[in-house]
Amino acid sequence: MSTRTEDQALTGLKATGQAALPEVMAAALLTGHGGLEKLEYRTDVPVPVPGVGEVLIEVAAAGINNTDINTRIGWYSKAVDSGTNAGGADGFEKITDADAAWSGEALTFPRIQGADAAGRIVAVGPGVPGERIGERVLVRNMLRTYVGYRPYECWTFGSECDGGFAQFAVAPSGETYAVNSDWSDADLAAIPCAYSTAENMLHRAGVGAERVLITGASGGVGLAAVQLAKRRGATVTAVCSAVKAGQVLAEGADRAIDRGTDLVAELGRNSFDVVIDIVGGSQAGQLLDLLRAGGRYAIAGAISGPLAQIDLRTIYLKELSLLGCTFQEDRVFENLISYIEANEIHPVVSKTYPLADIAQAQEDFLSKKHTGKLVLLPPAATSANPANTNKTEI
Structure with missing residues (x-):
């Protein structure tokens, strides 16, 4: 397959058989370390383009996790010696940006957070079979592709790369798992990180x-x-x-x-x-x-x-x-997919929120009045038929 420019790739992304993909999307942007004011909901964020070996997912639901809040407030910094709730809403007065993310590396902003993402593949990058389009999927939250599968190294989806708090997200094909289940989107989105x-x-x-x-x-x-x-x-x-x-x-x-x-x-x-x-x-x-x-x-x-x-x-x-326990062997996430498909587990989702209400959802998360998971629902971006078999490759 010949190499394409990003503009050409964006043109290729505009069709998935029956429905056109937009050029921009809604997303919750983290603009820096700090309090809830660092979360900015926007509707003019460019739709990401899948690269070699990647897929584009239309996100149907994205769970909220402690790591989202810890990353926002810079809790992983060694300058912090208190619990998450101490800075959960307002951030901390003093952190060290260089070690404020879980990996110990400085983050770049703006960042789309969201370690949990459930949705459907709507486009694929070079090297990925077009037959994957239409699959209902979960993204492994601890990604190994981007670090060459080196032991004890990984990226967190939504930390070292953009994640699921958006209408669309890009992820490595090999770490985006098809799941055969009648669970709701919110239920599936409660699985990856927790x-x-x-x-x-x-x-x-x-x-x-x-x-x-x-x-x-x-x-x-x-x-x-x-x-x-x-x-x-x-x-x-x-x-x-x-x-x-x-x-x-x-x-x-x-x-x-x-x-x-x-x-x-x-x-x-x-x-x-x-x-x-x-x-x-x-x-x-x-x-x-x-x-x-x-x-x-x-x-x-x-x-x-x-x-x-x-x-x-x-x-x-x-x-x-x-x-x-941070790094995960491949079999850990593969086990979860098998448990879901066999109905051996089932998450408790206490409440769902529109993506635009992410700040309120995180406030509720910090209150610890709920049991189980809270989940964000992005607005529907396309009217694509999930059963569509017309394939579009980038």
Whole structure:
């Protein structure tokens, strides 16, 4: 296939058989690190062009995650020592831009965030079969294509590259997965970040039919971990607020403990095989006390704060394994697609919002009054027939 200019590629993007694609789209732009005022909803953003090996997705729904807020406020900067909520609405007075994104690299702005994206492929770039157009898809949120599949390296969709808070998004074809499911778009969009984070922690910790404690169990990742741990045969104790305990138990937890409880006094030392921690903060030392000798502690978040005091003797005398979980092996997301198609899991979506209401949605997310996920819905961009078989390649 001959090389085309961007103008030629844009011309090629204007048709997908029955419906024309617009040249501009609605999108929520992050204009810099800071408070909610850094989110700008616009309707004149150019539709992205898929490059070699990429696809163009019309986004139907995009979930909200802690990482979206953490990136906006620069929480990943080592200058920050408090939890996400401390700067969630207004940002922090002092951060270091160079390490304010999760990868430790400075972001470029404006950036379209959104680690979760569910939709349909409407166009393909060079090297991608035209037969992919029309597929209903999910994008893997931890992208390896752009870093050459090097171990322990990845980009987050919506952080190191533009993501799903828009009518259209570009993603690598090899990391855009067709999914055969009758779930709603909002349900599918609740999966990528939360469920892959949870599945990765369980995968790394090798969880089976064991005693598992899960913190933050009413949130997106925590509730996903409850479902996925039960799928593996685990006996699950969930830590969450008392008002949300009923919902968490309904999703499969065997026991729910109020998050303000003295966990060691209530549950006893050496009473768990695995701890799945999303909360971090001052309770980390207690969580290690809960583990039996040879137990495993997996962490992939610290919404209560990144700093913790632990007794190193607990780690080496009890032969504990501490697992930091960010990078994901390919099989993690592939597992999720298979679970969806087999109806072995199902997310809880508490509320949906128009994309234009992203600031309100993030405020509601920070209030932690919901259980499970909040999801944004971009306005429909085309009237394309999902079953259309007329293929357009770039």
